[in-house]
Amino acid sequence: MASKQVNRRAFLSMAASVVGLSCCPALRAGGIPLRFIWWGSAERADITRRAVSLFEANHPGVTVETDYLEWLDYWQHFVTLVAKSQTPDLIQMDYRYLALYARHGVLLPLDRYLGNQLNIASFGPHNIDACRVDGDLYGVNLGINSSAAILDTGAWADAGVEPPGFGTTWEAFAQKCEAFAKGNRRDNVYATPDASGSLAVFENWLRQKGKALYDADGQLAFTAADVSDWFEYWAGIRRVNGCVPADIQVLSKHSFQSSLLILGYTAMDYAHSNMFLNYQARMAQSLDLIPFPVFEGGAPGHYHKPSQMLSVGASSASPAIAVELANFLVMSPPAVRILGVDRGIPASPAMRQILLPQLDVAGRKTIAYIDRLDPFIGPLPDLPPPNAGEVAITFQSIGHEIAFRRLSPRQGGEQLFRQASAILAR
Template sequence: MATAAITTAGVLALGACSSDVEDPEVESTTGGGGATSEPVTLDFAFWGNDVRAEMYTQAIDLFMEQYPHITVNSTFLDYPAFWEKRQTEAAGGGLPDVMQFDYSYLRQYSENGLLLDLGPHLGNEIATDGFTEQILGIGVVGDVTTAIPISTNAWGMYTNPALLESVGAEDFAGGSWDDYKAWVASVTEASGGEIFGGTDYTGRIQNFEVQLRAEGKNLFNEDGTPGFDEARLAEFWESGAEMRGDGATGISQQRLEEIYPVSGFGAALTTSELTWDNFGAGYLGELGESYTELGLVAPPVTVEGTKDLYQKPSMLHAIAATTDNAAESAMLVDFLVNSPEVGAVFGTNRGLPASSAMRDGITFEGLDEQIRAYEESIADRLGDAPPVPLVGYGTLEEKFRVLGTELGFGTVTVDDAVSQFFAEMDVVLNS
C-alpha cells in the first residue's frame, strides 16, 4: 500500500454535518442514544498516509464549524497494521465508533455482529438521496445495511511519464501480461538497472483475480469455494519468476524493504504500478514536486473481449455495534460520505465519490478528471462485481501478500507458497 505506518492521535473538536438532522438537539430514536447538544466524544480510525491524513484533518475542521460539542479522536495506520489493530479491538469489544472500512472485511465483521445496523439511520442522520440503490446495496450483508460506500474504483496501472522519458523509454502501449513483462525488462535495461519497469505483479491477489475473471471464474464463489486449484495458482506465481530473484527485471524485494513504507513507484524507482485507480494522489504526494503528472492505463489483457475488470467500493464507512453514540456517529458518517465540501477536499483520493452530492463538490480536473476518464475508457472491460468477499478474505489477502514477499526474497519456492496458501485457505474456509 506504500502508506506510512504511523498512528496519529489528533483530538479534534468537530462540527458541520450534511445529514438530514440539522438541529443537534433533535432527539433520534436510534440505538445508542439520540443526538443531543451534550458533549460527545467519538473515536474515528482510517488507513492511509500523510496525504490522506491531511485531507481528513481538513474534513474534520469543516465538521467542527457546526458541531463543536462533538470531539473526535482520529487515528490512522497503514493498511495491514490497521486491520491487525481492528482484530485485536474486536476481540476485546473496543472497536472505534466510526471506521473507514474495506469491502474485504465487510462480511466477516457484519456476520460476527461487530457492526451497527444502519437501517434506522438511513434517511435520518444519513441522507441517502445521493446514492443509487445499487451503490447502497454494496453495504448490505444478510439484508442488513452495515456500511455506506464512500466511493468506487477500478483496477488499473499507473505509469510515470517523466521518469520513462528520463531513461529514454516509451510508455506501456497495452497488450498481454507477457507484453507487460517484456516492457518492464526493456525499461530496466534502458536505465542500466538504475530504474525498474515495475514490481513483481504476482504479489498482488487482485492481479490473480483479473486473470481468473478473464477465464470466466471468480477468485471465490458465492458459496465460499475457491475458483482456482493449486496448479492455477502455481502457474500464476511462476509467471512472475523473471521479475524477481537474481537478474530480476523488476525491482528487488530487498530494495523495496529498504525504502518501506514508500513503494518503488512512490520512490521513483519503478515506472509502473498495478493498483486501484484512486491511489494516484498518494503517489503524487510521495513523489514530490519533481513529478507532477502520472499516466493511468488499463491492466494487461489475459483474454481479449472479456469482462475482467469491475468497479468496487474503494472503501466504506461503518459504525461499531458497541458505540454509545450511534446518532452522532451516523452524523459523522453522513458528513464524510455526502458533503460537497468534503468532496472538494478529497477529490478522487478515496475513489470516485459514490454520492452525487459529494461529486457536486468536485471540479474534475487534473488527476480527478484523469481517473473519471479512465473508468469511462474501460467500460467495455467492466463486468459484474464478484460476490461479497467471504469471511476471512482479508486474512487470505494478507497471506497472499506475505507469500509474495517471501517469493521475492527467495525464502520459499512456488510449490511451498502454494501449499502454505491452500493450508491457510483450508483453515479460513472451514473454521
C-alpha cells in the same frame, strides 16, 4: 447464516498477538463524544480533520476524537479495540473485512437511518448495495474506485520502450518489461514491482479467465494449477530482470512510504485509483493510470468497488449522530470539496459535479481513468470470507519464497492452495 454475536474469545486471541498498541479513551467531558478512526496518509488525516471540524461547528456539543494509522497497523489496532470492547463510533471499513465484522455483531445495521440521518439515495442501488452483508446495510460508500497500474511514462521513454497502456496483453507486458531491462540506463531501476505476491493483481488475472478468488460460500474458486501458472508467469519476468529482485520487493510494506515507484526502484506500481493523488504528490514527474494487462478475448478483470466505507460501531452510545457524521462527509458540499477524491470518486453524481471544477490535473486523471475503464469492468465479486486478509498475507509470503528461490512456482502454487484452504476452513 453466521452468528451475529461477537466471538469475544476469537477476537481476544487475535489481539493477543498485537504488541505495543494502546487504546485512546473517548472524550467524556460533556456534550456528545464520538470517536472516528481511519487508515491512510498524513494528507488524508489533515483533510479529514478539516471536514470533521466543519461538522463540529455545525453541531454544538458534539466532540469528535479522531485517530489514524497506516493500513497494517490500523487493522491490528482495530482488533485490539474490539477485543477490549472499545469499538469506535465511526469506523473506516474495507470491503474485504465488512462481512467479518458485520456478522460478528461489531457493526450496526444502517437501514433504519436511510432517508433520515442517511440521505444517500443519489448513490444509486449498486453503490448502496455494495455495502450490504446478508441483505443488511453496514457501510456508507466513501467513493468509487478500481484497481490500477500507476505509471511513470518518462522512465519508460528513457528506456526506449513504449509503456503499457489500455489493452496491453499479459504477453506483451512481459515483453515490454524485458525490453525495459535491456534499454534502461538508470541504476537499480526496473520496469515493475514483482506482483507475484499481490492477491489483488492475481484476482484480476483470474477474473479474465472467468474465475474468481472465492465462491459464494467463501471457499477458493481457483485451483493450485491456476496459482502455479501465475507464479510461473512472474518467474519468467524475474528471469529477464523485468521486475525487481526479491531483496528489493520485500521493502514494499503496502504504504506510500515504501512504494517501490516512489522509492525510485520501478517505473510503475499497483494500487487503487483513489491512491493516485498521493503518488503524484510524492513525485515530481507526471504519472498516469492504466488498467492491468489483459488476455485477448478474456473477460473483464476490473470492477468498481467502494474504495472504503464508513461503518458505525454497534456499541456506539450515539449511533444517530455517528450516522449523521457519515452522511455529512459524503453528502455535504463543503465536506466533499475538502475531501476531494482522496478516498475515491464520490458515489453521488451531484457531489461529483460539485467537486469537478476544483480538481487539479491528478484529480481529473483519476476521474478520466474511471470513465475510460468501462470496457474492462465486470461485476462486483462476492464478499470475501472473514479470513481473506490472512490469505492475502500468506499469498505475499509465498510469493517472496518463490522469488528467493526457496520454492518453485509449482511448489508455491500447491502450498498456497493448501494453506489458503486450511485458513478458510477454520
